[in-house]
Amino acid sequence: MNDKKLFGTMAFIGIGLIGSSLARVVRREGLADRIVVCARRDETLQTAMDLGLADQVTKDPAEAAKDADIVLICTPIGTNGAIAQAIAPVLKPGQIVTDVGSVKQAVIEAVSPHMPEGVHFVPGHPLAGTESTGPENGFDTLFEGRWCVLTPPEGTDQAAVEKVAELWRRAGSQVDVIDPAHHDWVLAITSHLPTLIAFNIVNTVADLEESTQQEVIKYSATGFRDFTRIAAQDPIMWRDVYLNNSEAVLEMLQRFSEDLSRLQRAIRWGEGDVLEDIFRRSRDIRRGIIDAGQADPPEPVDPG
Amino acid sequence: MNDKKLFGTMAFIGIGLIGSSLARVVRREGLADRIVVCARRDETLQTAMDLGLADQVTKDPAEAAKDADIVLICTPIGTNGAIAQAIAPVLKPGQIVTDVGSVKQAVIEAVSPHMPEGVHFVPGHPLAGTESTGPENGFDTLFEGRWCVLTPPEGTDQAAVEKVAELWRRAGSQVDVIDPAHHDWVLAITSHLPTLIAFNIVNTVADLEESTQQEVIKYSATGFRDFTRIAAQDPIMWRDVYLNNSEAVLEMLQRFSEDLSRLQRAIRWGEGDVLEDIFRRSRDIRRGIIDAGQADPPEPVDPG
Numbered sequence: 001m002n003d004k005k006l007f008g009t010m011a012f013i014g015i016g017l018i019g020s021s022l023a024r025v026v027r028r029e030g031l032a033d034r035i036v037v038c039a040r041r042d043e044t045l046q047t048a049m050d051l052g053l054a055d056q057v058t059k060d061p062a063e064a065a066k067d068a069d070i071v072l073i074c075t076p077i078g079t080n081g082a083i084a085q086a087i088a089p090v091l092k093p094g095q096i097v098t099d100v101g102s103v104k105q106a107v108i109e110a111v112s113p114h115m116p117e118g119v120h121f122v123p124g125h126p127l128a129g130t131e132s133t134g135p136e137n138g139f140d141t142l143f144e145g146r147w148c149v150l151t152p153p154e155g156t157d158q159a160a161v162e163k164v165a166e167l168w169r170r171a172g173s174q175v176d177v178i179d180p181a182h183h184d185w186v187l188a189i190t191s192h193l194p195t196l197i198a199f200n201i202v203n204t205v206a207d208l209e210e211s212t213q214q215e216v217i218k219y220s221a222t223g224f225r226d227f228t229r230i231a232a233q234d235p236i237m238w239r240d241v242y243l244n245n246s247e248a249v250l251e252m253l254q255r256f257s258e259d260l261s262r263l264q265r266a267i268r269w270g271e272g273d274v275l276e277d278i279f280r281r282s283r284d285i286r287r288g289i290i291d292a293g294q295a296d297p298p299e300p301v302d303p304g
Numbered sequence: 305m306n307d308k309k310l311f312g313t314m315a316f317i318g319i320g321l322i323g324s325s326l327a328r329v330v331r332r333e334g335l336a337d338r339i340v341v342c343a344r345r346d347e348t349l350q351t352a353m354d355l356g357l358a359d360q361v362t363k364d365p366a367e368a369a370k371d372a373d374i375v376l377i378c379t380p381i382g383t384n385g386a387i388a389q390a391i392a393p394v395l396k397p398g399q400i401v402t403d404v405g406s407v408k409q410a411v412i413e414a415v416s417p418h419m420p421e422g423v424h425f426v427p428g429h430p431l432a433g434t435e436s437t438g439p440e441n442g443f444d445t446l447f448e449g450r451w452c453v454l455t456p457p458e459g460t461d462q463a464a465v466e467k468v469a470e471l472w473r474r475a476g477s478q479v480d481v482i483d484p485a486h487h488d489w490v491l492a493i494t495s496h497l498p499t500l501i502a503f504n505i506v507n508t509v510a511d512l513e514e515s516t517q518q519e520v521i522k523y524s525a526t527g528f529r530d531f532t533r534i535a536a537q538d539p540i541m542w543r544d545v546y547l548n549n550s551e552a553v554l555e556m557l558q559r560f561s562e563d564l565s566r567l568q569r570a571i572r573w574g575e576g577d578v579l580e581d582i583f584r585r586s587r588d589i590r591r592g593i594i595d596a597g598q599a600d601p602p603e604p605v606d607p608g
Contacts, residue, residue, distance in 0.1 A: 186519045187523070190524050190527070194531055196564075197505065197564070200564050200582075201498060204556070205493055213589075213592075215482075216490055217589070218451070219431055219451055219453070219494050223494065223498030226530050235584045238579070242570075242579055243576050249571060256505060260500075260501070264557055267553060275543040278503060279539035279543060282532070285507075
């Protein structure tokens with residue numbers, strides 16, 4: 001008997017960057033006997049087979065889910081409700097369903113109503129990613145040293161939560177269990193708003209005249225380059241994030257815009273002391289992050 | 305005779321991250337016989353001596369400048385006019401004066417009127433930097449593979465421009481000569497606006513309630529972390545950038561805000577197709593940057 005094993009059969013609905021990275025961990029660590037992969041496109045299923053990540057492939061989510069000990073929904077969150085509905089008829093008591101979506105309240109609202117009695121839905125969100133998409137770009141160290149946040153609704157089976165937590169710990173993550181609404185609020189500011197701003201500034205550049213654009217690109221080994229990297233991520237995934245966490249994002253966006261107006265005014269009226277105070281303050285936050293152990297060592301940034 | 309040598313005596317007015325990094329290159333490559341360093345604080349001068357970057361130190365810019373073949377002004381740009389005024393009485397025909405400021409029109413307006421006939425002022429801007437400040441944080445590879453932009457006003461002595469260009473090439477940079485107004489416009493979007501936005505979002509977080517802030521910091525190994533890194537830079541240097549490039553920055557900020565309002569509206573009204581179109585467009589810009597050879601290989605970014 002393999003004492004590393006956590007599950008008999010695992011079903012991955014969606015096998016993109018996140019799903020395929022986790023599947024690589026499952027293979028490396030021997031966490032399951034069998035992996036069934038479900039995706040919409042033949043090409044994706046073929047890639048999953050070629051990479052050795054799937055023992056069985058299917059385009060039917062219910063087919064994938066029916067004999068799985070755990071079903072991992074790893075698709076853009078806008079699809080989660082339909083997937084839950086599709087797999088509901090085949091789910092049996094004791095099965096675990098989890099997901100990896102960047103918004104948790106909306107996913108819970110979309111998925112929970114479809115879950116039969118005795119099926120354990122454990123919403124999850126690994127705080128990891130790259131600008132790349134697709135199964136071929138996953139890698140088995142993606143989750144190492146990162147947080148994975150679980151947001152089980154009240155009354156969720158503790159053993160099921162612990163099993164999902166253990167899966168992520170085997171992938172190298174630290175696991176936190178927090179309230180779904182709080183997750184969505186915190187992620188709105190740490191992730192959803194920064195990414196929206198990155199998408200936005202890159203688009204502002206796209207509207208500049210061609211000749212200026214060329215030089216912007218040429219000299220972009222600066223602050224702007226960091227933004228383009230963030231803004232190169234999957235458009236569908238991010239569309240779904242904003243549509244499904246709109247309340248928290250709009251609130252943060254409002255605060256951001258008010259603060260930006262203050263800076264704009266200070267620049268217009270030459271208020272150097274206001275600018276300096278605001279800039280100094282941001283250093284304290286940075287120090288907090290370094291103290292929390294989340295920062296990398298200094299590396300080249302914006303040259304001014 | 306040392307055929308690597310470009311100058312007899314070099315004077316550095318200001319010896320922070322940029323100045324000390326260039327001085328390290330000068331030492332390593334043997335580009336000058338002698339380096340004189342001027343700074344306001346005893347501690348900075350002592351550090352420059354301890355690092356072996358100075359043959360002579362002084363707090364008087366004129367004392368530093370008087371026998372130098374080239375004077376490098378490496379201070380926040382708000383000080384450049386006063387420095388030019390201070391060194392003007394001792395400058396002699398044939399001497400070169402250059403700077404490293406992130407804004408070029410304002411520096412030219414502040415410095416040029418003080419330059420005596422026959423003194424060659426060659427404004428420059430190395431597109432390199434880190435979040436660290438001070439002479440102890442410089443390093444001799446800072447400029448390798450980066451651009452250095454020179455913006456000599458019309459009529460500037462070509463031999464002097466070439467000499468400054470050669471200095472930066474020896475530091476490993478590629479040199480471009482462009483119009484100062486165009487420089488300020490392009491830098492407003494590649495560097496000044498992204499940094500302003502980074503400062504702003506970090507301050508928006510600073511206003512959140514303490515408990516949320518802690519979690520923001522805890523989970524900030526995401527898009528937000530990139531912003532804190534950018535926003536950890538020198539407040540004085542950046543204050544001076546915004547005060548001195550206000551017109552271009554305000555124009556870009558206006559465009560950015562208009563574009564952000566469009567995104568805000570699309571989120572509020574659930575216009576997924578608008579979001580998706582905008583996000584897709586930003587990928588093209590990213591591809592342009594990769595084609596221009598300015599992008600790093602994919603690395604972990606925002607997890608959503």
